[in-house]
Amino acid sequence: MDFTPSPKTQDFIKRVKVFMRTHIRPVEKRHWADIAAADHGSDWKEWRISPVVEELKAKARAEGLWNMFLPDEALGAGLSTLEYALVAEETGRSFMAPEIFNCNAPDTGNMEVLWKYGSEHQQHLWLKPLLAGEIRSVFSMTEPDVASSDATNMEATAIVDGNSIVVNGKKHWSSGLGDPRAKIAIVMARTPDAERGRHHQHSMVLVPLDSPGVEIIRMQSVFGEFDEPHGHGEVHYNNVRVPLTNVVKAPGAGFEIAQGRLGPGRIHHCMRCIGAAEEALELTIARGMSRTAFGKPLLNLGGNRERLAEARIAIDQARLLTLHAAWKLDTLGPMGAMADVSAIKVVAPQMLQKVVDDAIQIHGGTGLSRDTPLAQFFIQARSLRLADGPDEVHKGVIARIELAKHGHAK
Template sequence: MDFAYSEKTQDYLARLDAFMVQYIEPYENQYQKENYRLNSTPNWREWQVPPRVAELKQMAREQGLWNLFLPDEKAAAGLSTLEYAPLAERMGHSLLAPEIFNCNAPDTGNMEVLHYFGDDAQQDQWLRPLLEGTIRSVFCMTEPDVASSDATNMQTSIVAQNDEWVINGRKWWSTGLGHPQAEIAIVMGLTDDDADKHLRHSMVLVPLDTPGVKIERMLPALGEYDAPYGHGEVVFDNVRVPKENIIVGPGAGFKIAQGRLGPGRIHHCMRAIGAAERALELFIERGVSRIAFGQPLLKLGGNTERLADLRVAIDQARLMTLHAAWKIDEVGARKAIKEISAIKLVAPNVLQQVVDETMQLFGGASMCHDTPLPGLLAVARSLRIADGPDAVHRATIAKTELKQWQERKND
């Protein structure tokens, strides 16, 4: 395996870095203030996107820095998972950057679902405007009344009636539900309670203006509403959509989910590593510039040793993630399940560790929006739930390891 950046990656990375340095990073502080001014209310119906965001997105698109995540040369940049990974890391330095390059969740995963599994009509109606960045999308999977870390528990029903699917249930933590441009949701629900547990569920496309779709509230994540995206709770009350809105067909939900959640987790993990690099830069800057007890903070309390440990931890996480990306490209996401679970366990924990140590150096300044640290901490802690609990990843790794051990023993 070779993790050296391809010429294509190097070209995109250089242009991406230049764009971020020139346009995004100087705007971040202003964006934070504008976003708070426009969206400080929990009433998501009033949320707005600062106008500069649309301007930057148009500039990025004109420069060919658009839809970099999708390995299709006709629709996007045509980068492999391994080639895209360093770009995701660079975007991870900024909480805003993925949005500017149309590479942010949940749209990336939803676009992958429609690209790989959607039919021509579904792609024309929904994939095309998502790729163009004119609409936003939502993925409705987690439910409040069941342990959603076991997706076979999902109870939202999707029942066939004549030429329609009728959907009833409640979903929450549906990211992007509060965005002013959110128009379509992919909803995963139960279509056949008697089938094999991995063939019971399906995914359907539900326009958010369909009668019976009731957005009840946005949920604050660690006290922040994450406007203008939001993480919403939504009820589907006898929602009816045409039969052709099902993706692939009844019972294909888990097959689609496995395809969606593999590469998408690489994106999350590489962005987490980029965020960790950003936090480490802040750690060093604060450590060498801040004086206490007559010395720079870096020379006090074992901070030099912590710096070394954090450097090693980030580099280890990066290599693990690149290896998982390489394996996805080589054998597919389903056969790289152990490696994907490992990075979902490691990368957010490393980010949380780096941010936590950096916050210690910043003291009170780390608790407010004078630094990006509160946002980075929220990302780290949220990922350790949103991408599945650590315990589930450990169980998957152990189960796969034991299976491989048994296969070797039998050989």
């Protein structure tokens, strides 16, 4: 295997760096400050989209820096998972950048679902406007009343009724739910079938958010932050009836689709973690060498140089592990890369959490404030240790696969 970026990848990385330096960096701090100053809190009905974001999106699209996550050359950049991983690392240095390039979660995963599994009708209605950045979407899977680390615990139902499918249930941490542009949710729910195994009992259903019976209860905060203007919220589906044609692929195919959706998405998350860690490390060095205490630069005090070295080692290890997982995903598919993807999902957020924690310590009280991106990076790291499966579940997957290699299948 060779992780040397292809000429195409190098071109995208170079252009992304220039775009971020020229267009995003100069406005990002002000962008988030304006959102904080508006102080809408949990009242998502008052959330608004910044015209600056829309202007930058138009510029990015005009420069061909658009839908870079999608390997389809007709619809995206035509980059493989491995190639896009290095681009995702660059965008991970900024909280604004992924949306500007139309490479933001949960839209990327939802677009991949529609691209891989959606019908022509579904693609026309929802994939086309998502690819154009005209609307946003929601992924509705986690539930408040069960241990969602085991997705087979799911209580929400999607019951076929003639030419319709009826969705009932409670979901929370539905990402993107508060965005004023959110129009469609992919809802995963149980479609019981006594003749099939437990991994064929769930469906993914496309539910327009203006459907009768969709009730947005609240936005949920993460360490006190509501992630305006996107949000993560609790939503109840009360006898929501949509056409049977809104089922993605087929009733009972939910777990199969989830495997295809989550693999690339986890690669993207992990590479953005690595970009965030690089940004945090640069901030650590700048702060640690420009501030003095007891007659020495901060980085020359205590064990700070050792922590700096440990951060460099950890970032590079996480990057290589993630690139290896991306390569396996490209060559062997989701099942062949399952252990590797689980491994990076454990390693990358933990690495980012440690690097950022040390960076905050160097920055003192400033590191806890909005004056730097460090507090948000910490939230990102800690959240990802739960999102898309908690650390413990991924370790269980790795252990199961490792034991099977040695003849211990159960």
